[in-house]
Amino acid sequence: MRRREEWMEKMKGFFAFPRRFWIAGVVIVLLGGLSLWYLCRDSDELKITRTLRALCTLASKPEKESAALGAVKISKTDDVFAPSCRFDFKHEMFSGSYTPREITGQLTRYRAFVRWSEASMRDLQILEITPERATAVFTGFLEGDTTDGKGISEVRDLFCELVKVEGEWRIDELTVREILEK
Numbered sequence: 001m002r003r004r005e006e007w008m009e010k011m012k013g014f015f016a017f018p019r020r021f022w023i024a025g026v027v028i029v030l031l032g033g034l035s036l037w038y039l040c041r042d043s044d045e046l047k048i049t050r051t052l053r054a055l056c057t058l059a060s061k062p063e064k065e066s067a068a069l070g071a072v073k074i075s076k077t078d079d080v081f082a083p084s085c086r087f088d089f090k091h092e093m094f095s096g097s098y099t100p101r102e103i104t105g106q107l108t109r110y111r112a113f114v115r116w117s118e119a120s121m122r123d124l125q126i127l128e129i130t131p132e133r134a135t136a137v138f139t140g141f142l143e144g145d146t147t148d149g150k151g152i153s154e155v156r157d158l159f160c161e162l163v164k165v166e167g168e169w170r171i172d173e174l175t176v177r178e179i180l181e182k
Contacts, residue, residue: 044129044169048136048162051169052121054080059119059142061111074107081171082163088175089156117144117152134162134169137177 058074077100086097098106124138142154161173 044134045126048126048129048134048169049124051080051162051171052124052136052138052160055171055174056119056121058107059110059117061114061117061144063116070111074104074111077101077103077107079168079170082165085171086173086175088173090176113146114152115145115147115149117142121158132164133172136160136162 054076058077058080061070081098081100081103084097084099085103088095094106118141120141121138122141124136127135127137137157137159140154140156140158142152142156144152146152157177159173159175159177160171162169163172164170
């Protein structure tokens with residue numbers, strides 16, 4: 001009982017701080033929490049980068065990947081592409097406008113055509129972001145082997161338009177950039 005009384009005496013001193021100190025402490029804690037939220041939230045740039053990295057994941061196929069894992073991977077086209085997406089790779093097989101379901105079919109054919117492939121991007125530059133649209137340019141790399149043993153080694157400068165669908169960035173257009181050389 002004595003310990004409790006001693007503790008209560010100590011706490012009286014603790015709570016005896018002037019009211020302005022308590023208000024200042026609460027304001028500091030609230031500002032710290034708000035700052036932490038602001039620093040930890042996902043920016044549009046980060047979300048766009050994630051969408052483009054997911055594109056690279058869809059186009060990559062490890063050599064020993066099972067058909068089931070590949071099917072699960074390419075079923076995520078809705079998370080990457082807008083309801084209607086236009087491609088222009090200067091190649092008839094992959095040019096045109098497609099729905100995510102049609103893109104899944106194209107990816108299935110592509111994955112049957114390659115033994116392994118690895119897609120990556122470098123030099124990403126997000127040129128413009130509005131509340132509903134964004135544009136980005138980057139260099140895309142595709143390496144791998146076809147099922148008949150031919151090597152794949154492609155490098156393209158790509159232009160990408162993205163739209164916000166239900167709060168998430170989706171690819172609306174992906175085209176090869178025309179680069180002029182001197």
